[in-house]
Amino acid sequence: MSTSPTLSLPLIDLTPLSSPNPTTEALAAISQSLSTAFSTTGFAYLVNTPLSFTHADIFFLAHEFFSLPEAEKSSVAKKTFIPQNVNTYRGFFPAQAGSDNLKEGFEIGPKVSLPQIFDPRAKFNLTEANVWSEDYRCRDGAEQLYSELQELSSKLLSLLAMALGKGASYFDGYLDNSMSTLRLLHYPAITPPSPQQELCCTPHTDSGILTLLHQDQTGGLEVLSTSDVWIPAPYVPGSIVVNIGDLMSQVSGGKFKATYHRVRSSPGKSRYSVPFFFEPGAGCVVRSVDDEAGEGVLYGKHVLEKMSGWVEFQDVDVEKEPVFETVEEIGVAA
Numbered sequence: 001m002s003t004s005p006t007l008s009l010p011l012i013d014l015t016p017l018s019s020p021n022p023t024t025e026a027l028a029a030i031s032q033s034l035s036t037a038f039s040t041t042g043f044a045y046l047v048n049t050p051l052s053f054t055h056a057d058i059f060f061l062a063h064e065f066f067s068l069p070e071a072e073k074s075s076v077a078k079k080t081f082i083p084q085n086v087n088t089y090r091g092f093f094p095a096q097a098g099s100d101n102l103k104e105g106f107e108i109g110p111k112v113s114l115p116q117i118f119d120p121r122a123k124f125n126l127t128e129a130n131v132w133s134e135d136y137r138c139r140d141g142a143e144q145l146y147s148e149l150q151e152l153s154s155k156l157l158s159l160l161a162m163a164l165g166k167g168a169s170y171f172d173g174y175l176d177n178s179m180s181t182l183r184l185l186h187y188p189a190i191t192p193p194s195p196q197q198e199l200c201c202t203p204h205t206d207s208g209i210l211t212l213l214h215q216d217q218t219g220g221l222e223v224l225s226t227s228d229v230w231i232p233a234p235y236v237p238g239s240i241v242v243n244i245g246d247l248m249s250q251v252s253g254g255k256f257k258a259t260y261h262r263v264r265s266s267p268g269k270s271r272y273s274v275p276f277f278f279e280p281g282a283g284c285v286v287r288s289v290d291d292e293a294g295e296g297v298l299y300g301k302h303v304l305e306k307m308s309g310w311v312e313f314q315d316v317d318v319e320k321e322p323v324f325e326t327v328e329e330i331g332v333a334a
């Protein structure tokens with residue numbers, strides 16, 4: 001692990017993960033670097049990742065989607081925005097004018113269908129199928145990127161298990177029916193620049209296990225340091241920004257930090273980013289390593305609670321959702 005003189009976040013070299021048989025020492029060294037980064041700022045840059053996609057390939061997927069005509073994007077918009085559409089959780093969301101979240105997005109989940117554990121009357125079905133516009137030419141690419149990011153995240157999860165003193169397969173149950181989300185984001189240019197629109201992504205923590213973020217060259221990402229100062233996390237060529245989500249922070253007994261981050265507007269410029277939120281299955285019971293016999297929390301419930309605070313899901317009312325309470329109730333093995 002190294003820290004560039006101009007960067008406040010560590011760079012972690014993942015070269016050994018591209019090898020079919022990485023040495024135990026190499027894996028232990030990455031595990032240690034991740035542990036140090038996640039126990040302090042909660043953020044790091046990953047370099048020499050095993051992805052087959054270049055930075056340009058990834059942003060092509062996003063540009064192609066956001067250059068579709070508005071009507072085409074609306075055809076896959078979530079029900080919250082286009083009431084006649086059936087998709088509630090996957091799909092397109094438009095930019096919310098007048099908020100600190102001036103971004104439009106397109107979200108996809110796994111290609112394989114997930115067990116339908118939500119009440120069909122629920123306002124948000126977290127395990128619904130993806131929706132695609134026939135005019136979007138990059139569906140195969142987006143599905144392939146999803147699969148590679150899921151694979152990389154799974155490897156990182158094993159390394160986090162080791163960092164917590166557990167065996168490499170300790171968290172493997174999280175991968176059953178994992179409902180990770182690949183999100184293509186476009187922050188439209190603010191013209192004319194407005195002093196009121198200082199932020200285009202409001203300060204927040206992510207909700208899942210970890211997030212792998214590709215950002216373009218525009219800059220603007222900021223991370224709250226341990227001394228409560230916003231530090232820039234600019235684009236580093238060829239890197240992925242990684243950070244811990246609330247869930248993993250809880251699982252680690254607070255050892256790993258879910259750090260606040262935000263995006264500062266770049267006057268007159270548009271920006272693209274592609275976060276991948278690595279998540280367990282909705283029916284996964286998640287427990288802290290410090291309380292392995294405890295009741296734990298059902299991941300699907302954790303997400304709905306978190307969603308009620310997101311601008312894209314303003315109408316989530318967790319109290320009114322027919323949310324399952326126990327694993328038995330939703331009929332899924334933990």
Ligand SMILES: O=C(O)CCC(=O)C(=O)O
Nearest residue numbers: 185201215221263273275
């Ligand atoms: O666009 C970015 O760089 C960050 C996006 C983000 O933090 C998120 O979508 O959770």
Ligand SMILES: [Fe+2]
Nearest residue numbers: 204205206261
């Ligand atoms: Fe985030």
